Amino acid sequence: MSQENIKGILKTHQLRITDCRMDVMQFFLDEKSALSQSDLENQLTTYDRVTLYRTLNSFLDSGILHRIPNETGIATYGLCHDTCSPDQHEHNHVHFKCNKCGQIECLEEKVAHHVTVPSGYKVDGINMIVDGICGKCALI
Amino acid sequence: MSQENIKGILKTHQLRITDCRMDVMQFFLDEKSALSQSDLENQLTTYDRVTLYRTLNSFLDSGILHRIPNETGIATYGLCHDTCSPDQHEHNHVHFKCNKCGQIECLEEKVAHHVTVPSGYKVDGINMIVDGICGKCALI
DNA sequence: AAATTAAATGCAATTTAGTTGCATAAACTA
DNA sequence: TAGTTTATGCAACTAAATTGCATTTAATTT
Numbered sequence: 411m412s413q414e415n416i417k418g419i420l421k422t423h424q425l426r427i428t429d430c431r432m433d434v435m436q437f438f439l440d441e442k443s444a445l446s447q448s449d450l451e452n453q454l455t456t457y458d459r460v461t462l463y464r465t466l467n468s469f470l471d472s473g474i475l476h477r478i479p480n481e482t483g484i485a486t487y488g489l490c491h492d493t494c495s496p497d498q499h500e501h502n503h504v505h506f507k508c509n510k511c512g513q514i515e516c517l518e519e520k521v522a523h524h525v526t527v528p529s530g531y532k533v534d535g536i537n538m539i540v541d542g543i544c545g546k547c548a549l550i
Numbered sequence: 551m552s553q554e555n556i557k558g559i560l561k562t563h564q565l566r567i568t569d570c571r572m573d574v575m576q577f578f579l580d581e582k583s584a585l586s587q588s589d590l591e592n593q594l595t596t597y598d599r600v601t602l603y604r605t606l607n608s609f610l611d612s613g614i615l616h617r618i619p620n621e622t623g624i625a626t627y628g629l630c631h632d633t634c635s636p637d638q639h640e641h642n643h644v645h646f647k648c649n650k651c652g653q654i655e656c657l658e659e660k661v662a663h664h665v666t667v668p669s670g671y672k673v674d675g676i677n678m679i680v681d682g683i684c685g686k687c688a689l690i
Numbered sequence: 691a692a693a694t695t696a697a698a699t700g701c702a703a704t705t706t707a708g709t710t711g712c713a714t715a716a717a718c719t720a
Numbered sequence: 721t722a723g724t725t726t727a728t729g730c731a732a733c734t735a736a737a738t739t740g741c742a743t744t745t746a747a748t749t750t
Contacts, residue, residue: 426717428727447707458729463708465727479679481617483625483736484707504665509674517667525644525678527657530685534649537679538665539619545670566746568698587736598700603737608698623707624736 423472430457434465435474444478444488444505444514478505478514479537488516505537508544515544563612570597574605575614584618584628584645584654618645618654619677628656645677648684655684 416435420427433454438445450462457465466487469475475487488505504517517540527533556575560567573594578585590602597605606627609615615627628645644657657680667673 426726428717430728459707460709460730461728468727477621477623479619479621481619481625481677483617483623485621485623506667506671517665525657525680527646527680527682528685530688531646532683532688533680534682535680537621537681539677539679540665540667540673540675541677542667542674543672545668548670548672566697568746570699599736600701600738601699604698 419474423474425468425472430454430461430465431468433457434462434469438475438487438489442515444486444516446484446486448484478516479539480507480514486514488514505539506544507539507541508547509541510543510547510550513544559614563614565608565612570594570601570605571608573597574602574609578615578627578629582655584626584656586624586626588624618656619679620647620654626654628654645679646684647679647681648687649681650683650687650690653684 413432416432416439417427419435420431425431434450437450437453441449447459447463447466450466451459454462466475470477470487475489478486478488480486505514506517507514525533525536553572556572556579557567559575560571565571574590577590577593581589587599587603587606590606591599594602606615610617610627615629618626618628620626645654646657647654665673665676
Protein backbone atom coordinates (compact mmCIF):
# COMPACT_ATOMS: atom_id res chain seq x y z
CA MET A 411 0.00 0.00 0.00
CA SER A 412 1.32 3.40 -0.97
CA GLN A 413 2.14 6.27 1.34
CA GLU A 414 -0.73 8.19 -0.20
CA ASN A 415 -3.17 5.42 0.57
CA ILE A 416 -2.09 5.34 4.19
CA LYS A 417 -2.57 9.09 4.39
CA GLY A 418 -6.04 8.55 3.01
CA ILE A 419 -6.87 6.08 5.75
CA LEU A 420 -5.72 8.52 8.42
CA LYS A 421 -7.70 11.37 6.86
CA THR A 422 -10.80 9.22 6.60
CA HIS A 423 -10.58 8.65 10.32
CA GLN A 424 -9.93 12.35 10.98
CA LEU A 425 -6.46 11.79 12.31
CA ARG A 426 -3.56 14.15 11.66
CA ILE A 427 -0.86 12.77 9.46
CA THR A 428 2.32 12.31 11.47
CA ASP A 429 5.49 10.29 10.98
CA CYS A 430 4.68 8.00 13.86
CA ARG A 431 1.17 7.21 12.66
CA MET A 432 2.43 6.59 9.13
CA ASP A 433 5.11 4.20 10.37
CA VAL A 434 2.81 2.35 12.75
CA MET A 435 0.22 1.98 10.00
CA GLN A 436 2.86 0.71 7.58
CA PHE A 437 4.09 -1.76 10.17
CA PHE A 438 0.65 -3.22 10.69
CA LEU A 439 0.18 -3.49 6.93
CA ASP A 440 3.53 -5.23 6.44
CA GLU A 441 3.08 -7.68 9.27
CA LYS A 442 -0.01 -9.68 8.66
CA SER A 443 -0.20 -10.79 12.26
CA ALA A 444 -1.44 -9.14 15.40
CA LEU A 445 1.00 -6.92 17.26
CA SER A 446 1.50 -5.94 20.86
CA GLN A 447 2.73 -2.61 22.12
CA SER A 448 6.14 -4.10 22.83
CA ASP A 449 6.36 -5.35 19.25
CA LEU A 450 6.04 -1.75 18.15
CA GLU A 451 8.57 -0.58 20.69
CA ASN A 452 11.12 -3.08 19.45
CA GLN A 453 10.68 -2.21 15.80
CA LEU A 454 9.96 1.50 15.82
CA THR A 455 12.67 2.56 18.19
CA THR A 456 12.70 6.18 17.06
CA TYR A 457 9.45 6.87 18.85
CA ASP A 458 8.80 7.14 22.54
CA ARG A 459 6.88 4.37 24.30
CA VAL A 460 4.17 6.82 25.27
CA THR A 461 3.77 8.06 21.71
CA LEU A 462 3.29 4.52 20.46
CA TYR A 463 0.86 3.88 23.29
CA ARG A 464 -1.19 6.92 22.32
CA THR A 465 -0.98 6.06 18.65
CA LEU A 466 -2.46 2.65 19.37
CA ASN A 467 -5.21 4.27 21.40
CA SER A 468 -6.11 6.78 18.71
CA PHE A 469 -6.21 3.97 16.16
CA LEU A 470 -8.44 1.99 18.49
CA ASP A 471 -10.79 4.91 19.06
CA SER A 472 -11.09 5.70 15.40
CA GLY A 473 -11.67 2.09 14.47
CA ILE A 474 -8.50 1.45 12.50
CA LEU A 475 -7.37 -1.22 14.95
CA HIS A 476 -9.15 -3.59 17.26
CA ARG A 477 -7.97 -5.55 20.24
CA ILE A 478 -7.61 -9.26 19.78
CA PRO A 479 -8.48 -11.42 22.79
CA ASN A 480 -5.80 -13.74 24.03
CA GLU A 481 -5.10 -15.53 27.24
CA THR A 482 -1.57 -14.31 27.96
CA GLY A 483 -2.53 -11.05 29.61
CA ILE A 484 -0.79 -8.92 27.00
CA ALA A 485 -2.97 -6.76 24.79
CA THR A 486 -2.55 -7.38 21.08
CA TYR A 487 -3.93 -5.41 18.19
CA GLY A 488 -4.93 -6.12 14.62
CA LEU A 489 -6.09 -4.10 11.66
CA CYS A 490 -9.80 -3.87 11.23
CA HIS A 491 -11.37 -4.98 8.01
CA ASP A 492 -12.87 -2.50 5.60
CA THR A 493 -16.25 -3.30 7.05
CA CYS A 494 -15.38 -1.67 10.36
CA SER A 495 -16.44 1.85 11.21
CA PRO A 496 -15.87 3.72 14.46
CA ASP A 497 -19.50 3.16 15.40
CA GLN A 498 -20.03 -0.35 14.23
CA HIS A 499 -17.22 -2.82 14.54
CA GLU A 500 -17.41 -6.07 12.72
CA HIS A 501 -14.90 -8.30 14.43
CA ASN A 502 -16.68 -11.55 14.42
CA HIS A 503 -13.94 -13.18 12.46
CA VAL A 504 -11.60 -15.94 13.50
CA HIS A 505 -8.12 -15.48 14.88
CA PHE A 506 -5.47 -18.16 14.82
CA LYS A 507 -2.81 -18.35 17.49
CA CYS A 508 0.27 -20.51 16.95
CA ASN A 509 1.31 -22.32 20.11
CA LYS A 510 4.90 -22.54 18.90
CA CYS A 511 5.83 -19.07 17.64
CA GLY A 512 3.02 -17.26 19.41
CA GLN A 513 1.97 -15.36 16.33
CA ILE A 514 -1.65 -14.35 16.08
CA GLU A 515 -3.20 -13.84 12.70
CA CYS A 516 -6.59 -13.12 11.34
CA LEU A 517 -8.29 -15.84 9.34
CA GLU A 518 -10.65 -14.72 6.65
CA GLU A 519 -13.38 -17.05 7.76
CA LYS A 520 -16.37 -15.35 9.27
CA VAL A 521 -18.04 -16.55 12.45
CA ALA A 522 -21.58 -17.24 11.38
CA HIS A 523 -22.36 -19.49 14.29
CA HIS A 524 -25.31 -18.97 16.49
CA VAL A 525 -24.77 -19.21 20.22
CA THR A 526 -27.29 -20.07 22.87
CA VAL A 527 -27.01 -17.91 25.97
CA PRO A 528 -29.01 -18.00 29.20
CA SER A 529 -32.33 -16.18 29.01
CA GLY A 530 -32.06 -12.47 29.70
CA TYR A 531 -28.60 -12.26 28.20
CA LYS A 532 -27.91 -10.06 25.21
CA VAL A 533 -25.21 -10.92 22.67
CA ASP A 534 -23.18 -8.12 21.09
CA GLY A 535 -20.37 -10.01 19.43
CA ILE A 536 -18.77 -13.37 18.98
CA ASN A 537 -15.05 -13.93 18.91
CA MET A 538 -13.35 -17.13 18.04
CA ILE A 539 -9.75 -18.02 18.72
CA VAL A 540 -8.32 -21.14 17.17
CA ASP A 541 -4.99 -22.31 18.50
CA GLY A 542 -2.58 -24.84 17.12
CA ILE A 543 0.47 -24.87 14.90
CA CYS A 544 0.83 -22.49 11.98
CA GLY A 545 2.13 -23.43 8.54
CA LYS A 546 5.64 -22.12 9.12
CA CYS A 547 6.13 -23.88 12.46
CA ALA A 548 4.66 -27.12 11.14
CA LEU A 549 7.64 -27.42 8.78
CA ILE A 550 10.27 -27.14 11.49
CA MET B 551 -18.01 -28.96 47.90
CA SER B 552 -16.48 -30.25 51.09
CA GLN B 553 -12.98 -29.63 52.36
CA GLU B 554 -12.25 -33.30 51.84
CA ASN B 555 -13.28 -33.12 48.22
CA ILE B 556 -11.01 -30.18 47.61
CA LYS B 557 -8.15 -32.11 49.19
CA GLY B 558 -8.96 -34.91 46.82
CA ILE B 559 -8.66 -32.63 43.82
CA LEU B 560 -5.29 -31.37 44.99
CA LYS B 561 -4.04 -34.90 45.63
CA THR B 562 -5.23 -36.09 42.24
CA HIS B 563 -3.10 -33.40 40.68
CA GLN B 564 -0.15 -34.27 42.90
CA LEU B 565 -0.16 -30.97 44.70
CA ARG B 566 0.60 -30.60 48.38
CA ILE B 567 -2.31 -29.57 50.53
CA THR B 568 -1.73 -26.09 51.89
CA ASP B 569 -4.00 -23.44 53.37
CA CYS B 570 -3.49 -21.14 50.44
CA ARG B 571 -4.34 -23.74 47.84
CA MET B 572 -7.40 -24.83 49.78
CA ASP B 573 -8.66 -21.25 50.03
CA VAL B 574 -7.96 -20.42 46.41
CA MET B 575 -9.71 -23.58 45.33
CA GLN B 576 -12.69 -22.80 47.52
CA PHE B 577 -12.85 -19.28 46.14
CA PHE B 578 -12.97 -20.50 42.56
CA LEU B 579 -15.69 -22.99 43.49
CA ASP B 580 -17.78 -20.33 45.24
CA GLU B 581 -17.49 -17.74 42.49
CA LYS B 582 -18.85 -19.15 39.31
CA SER B 583 -17.11 -16.54 37.20
CA ALA B 584 -13.58 -16.21 35.97
CA LEU B 585 -11.13 -14.53 38.31
CA SER B 586 -8.03 -12.43 37.86
CA GLN B 587 -5.00 -12.43 40.12
CA SER B 588 -6.10 -9.11 41.60
CA ASP B 589 -9.48 -10.59 42.46
CA LEU B 590 -7.65 -13.14 44.56
CA GLU B 591 -5.44 -10.51 46.14
CA ASN B 592 -8.46 -8.48 47.17
CA GLN B 593 -10.31 -11.39 48.72
CA LEU B 594 -7.56 -13.55 50.16
CA THR B 595 -5.59 -10.84 51.86
CA THR B 596 -3.83 -13.17 54.25
CA TYR B 597 -1.59 -14.49 51.51
CA ASP B 598 1.27 -12.77 49.77
CA ARG B 599 0.79 -11.64 46.19
CA VAL B 600 3.62 -13.88 45.08
CA THR B 601 2.11 -16.90 46.78
CA LEU B 602 -1.18 -16.35 45.00
CA TYR B 603 0.71 -15.88 41.76
CA ARG B 604 2.50 -19.18 42.22
CA THR B 605 -0.67 -20.92 43.32
CA LEU B 606 -2.35 -19.85 40.09
CA ASN B 607 0.63 -21.12 38.13
CA SER B 608 0.69 -24.50 39.84
CA PHE B 609 -3.06 -24.84 39.22
CA LEU B 610 -2.48 -23.94 35.58
CA ASP B 611 0.35 -26.43 35.20
CA SER B 612 -1.58 -29.25 36.78
CA GLY B 613 -4.69 -28.53 34.75
CA ILE B 614 -7.00 -27.40 37.53
CA LEU B 615 -7.34 -23.96 36.01
CA HIS B 616 -7.12 -22.60 32.52
CA ARG B 617 -6.61 -19.11 31.22
CA ILE B 618 -9.54 -17.44 29.57
CA PRO B 619 -8.73 -15.23 26.61
CA ASN B 620 -9.92 -11.66 26.72
CA GLU B 621 -8.92 -8.46 25.03
CA THR B 622 -8.29 -6.27 28.06
CA GLY B 623 -4.74 -7.36 28.69
CA ILE B 624 -5.50 -8.79 32.14
CA ALA B 625 -5.15 -12.53 32.54
CA THR B 626 -8.21 -14.26 33.94
CA TYR B 627 -8.59 -17.83 35.11
CA GLY B 628 -11.40 -20.32 35.30
CA LEU B 629 -11.85 -23.82 36.65
CA CYS B 630 -11.38 -26.59 34.18
CA HIS B 631 -14.14 -29.06 33.66
CA ASP B 632 -13.82 -32.62 34.84
CA THR B 633 -12.82 -33.60 31.35
CA CYS B 634 -9.51 -31.77 31.63
CA SER B 635 -6.29 -33.54 32.43
CA PRO B 636 -2.79 -32.08 32.59
CA ASP B 637 -2.00 -33.64 29.23
CA GLN B 638 -5.20 -33.09 27.40
CA HIS B 639 -7.15 -29.95 28.00
CA GLU B 640 -10.68 -29.70 26.81
CA HIS B 641 -11.45 -26.02 26.79
CA ASN B 642 -13.51 -25.75 23.71
CA HIS B 643 -16.37 -24.28 25.61
CA VAL B 644 -17.88 -20.84 25.37
CA HIS B 645 -17.14 -17.92 27.64
CA PHE B 646 -19.41 -14.96 28.07
CA LYS B 647 -18.07 -11.54 28.90
CA CYS B 648 -20.42 -8.82 30.11
CA ASN B 649 -19.56 -5.43 28.67
CA LYS B 650 -21.16 -3.67 31.62
CA CYS B 651 -19.88 -5.41 34.75
CA GLY B 652 -16.91 -7.05 33.07
CA GLN B 653 -17.65 -10.45 34.55
CA ILE B 654 -16.55 -13.44 32.57
CA GLU B 655 -18.36 -16.70 32.98
CA CYS B 656 -18.29 -20.08 31.41
CA LEU B 657 -21.29 -21.15 29.40
CA GLU B 658 -22.05 -24.81 29.35
CA GLU B 659 -22.46 -24.90 25.62
CA LYS B 660 -19.73 -26.77 23.84
CA VAL B 661 -18.07 -25.48 20.71
CA ALA B 662 -18.75 -28.16 18.17
CA HIS B 663 -18.03 -26.01 15.20
CA HIS B 664 -15.59 -26.95 12.56
CA VAL B 665 -13.13 -24.32 11.44
CA THR B 666 -11.37 -24.10 8.12
CA VAL B 667 -7.71 -23.14 8.42
CA PRO B 668 -5.06 -22.60 5.73
CA SER B 669 -3.46 -25.80 4.48
CA GLY B 670 -0.55 -26.95 6.60
CA TYR B 671 -2.07 -25.56 9.76
CA LYS B 672 -2.91 -27.81 12.69
CA VAL B 673 -5.77 -27.03 15.05
CA ASP B 674 -5.40 -27.87 18.73
CA GLY B 675 -8.34 -26.05 20.26
CA ILE B 676 -11.13 -23.65 19.61
CA ASN B 677 -12.13 -20.92 21.99
CA MET B 678 -15.19 -18.80 21.70
CA ILE B 679 -15.85 -15.57 23.55
CA VAL B 680 -19.30 -14.09 23.40
CA ASP B 681 -19.67 -10.55 24.66
CA GLY B 682 -22.77 -8.61 25.48
CA ILE B 683 -24.90 -7.87 28.53
CA CYS B 684 -25.42 -10.46 31.24
CA GLY B 685 -28.71 -11.19 32.92
CA LYS B 686 -28.03 -9.12 36.03
CA CYS B 687 -26.88 -6.03 34.15
CA ALA B 688 -29.79 -6.25 31.72
CA LEU B 689 -32.18 -5.54 34.60
CA ILE B 690 -30.46 -2.34 35.71
C1' DA C 691 6.53 -39.89 66.82
C1' DA C 692 10.97 -37.83 65.37
C1' DA C 693 14.03 -37.01 61.73
C1' DT C 694 14.68 -36.29 56.98
C1' DT C 695 13.58 -34.55 52.52
C1' DA C 696 11.25 -31.87 49.34
C1' DA C 697 8.31 -28.26 48.35
C1' DA C 698 5.62 -23.90 49.52
C1' DT C 699 5.65 -19.41 51.51
C1' DG C 700 6.92 -14.55 52.48
C1' DC C 701 9.85 -10.84 51.77
C1' DA C 702 12.71 -7.96 49.00
C1' DA C 703 13.70 -6.58 44.72
C1' DT C 704 13.44 -6.26 39.69
C1' DT C 705 11.29 -6.04 35.18
C1' DT C 706 7.69 -4.90 32.24
C1' DA C 707 3.11 -2.86 31.03
C1' DG C 708 -0.08 0.75 31.31
C1' DT C 709 -1.14 5.61 32.29
C1' DT C 710 -1.05 10.84 33.27
C1' DG C 711 0.74 15.86 33.31
C1' DC C 712 3.10 19.23 31.19
C1' DA C 713 6.19 21.81 28.17
C1' DT C 714 7.57 21.79 23.44
C1' DA C 715 7.08 20.83 18.63
C1' DA C 716 4.59 19.90 14.72
C1' DA C 717 0.22 19.77 11.79
C1' DC C 718 -3.68 21.87 10.12
C1' DT C 719 -6.78 26.25 9.25
C1' DA C 720 -7.79 30.71 7.78
C1' DT D 721 2.39 32.94 7.26
C1' DA D 722 0.12 33.64 11.76
C1' DG D 723 -2.80 31.47 14.88
C1' DT D 724 -4.96 27.39 16.75
C1' DT D 725 -5.18 22.84 17.75
C1' DT D 726 -3.18 18.49 18.34
C1' DA D 727 0.84 15.24 18.78
C1' DT D 728 5.17 14.27 20.81
C1' DG D 729 8.83 13.44 24.29
C1' DC D 730 10.21 13.47 28.88
C1' DA D 731 9.55 12.58 33.64
C1' DA D 732 7.04 10.35 36.81
C1' DC D 733 3.82 7.10 38.70
C1' DT D 734 0.83 2.91 39.30
C1' DA D 735 0.08 -1.74 38.70
C1' DA D 736 1.24 -6.47 36.98
C1' DA D 737 4.41 -10.10 36.30
C1' DT D 738 8.52 -12.42 37.72
C1' DT D 739 12.89 -14.15 40.27
C1' DG D 740 16.16 -15.25 44.30
C1' DC D 741 16.71 -16.57 48.72
C1' DA D 742 15.95 -17.61 53.54
C1' DT D 743 12.42 -19.69 56.29
C1' DT D 744 8.60 -22.49 57.17
C1' DT D 745 5.61 -26.21 56.34
C1' DA D 746 3.99 -30.65 54.30
C1' DA D 747 4.94 -35.23 53.17
C1' DT D 748 8.07 -39.26 53.68
C1' DT D 749 10.94 -42.37 55.98
C1' DT D 750 12.86 -44.52 59.84
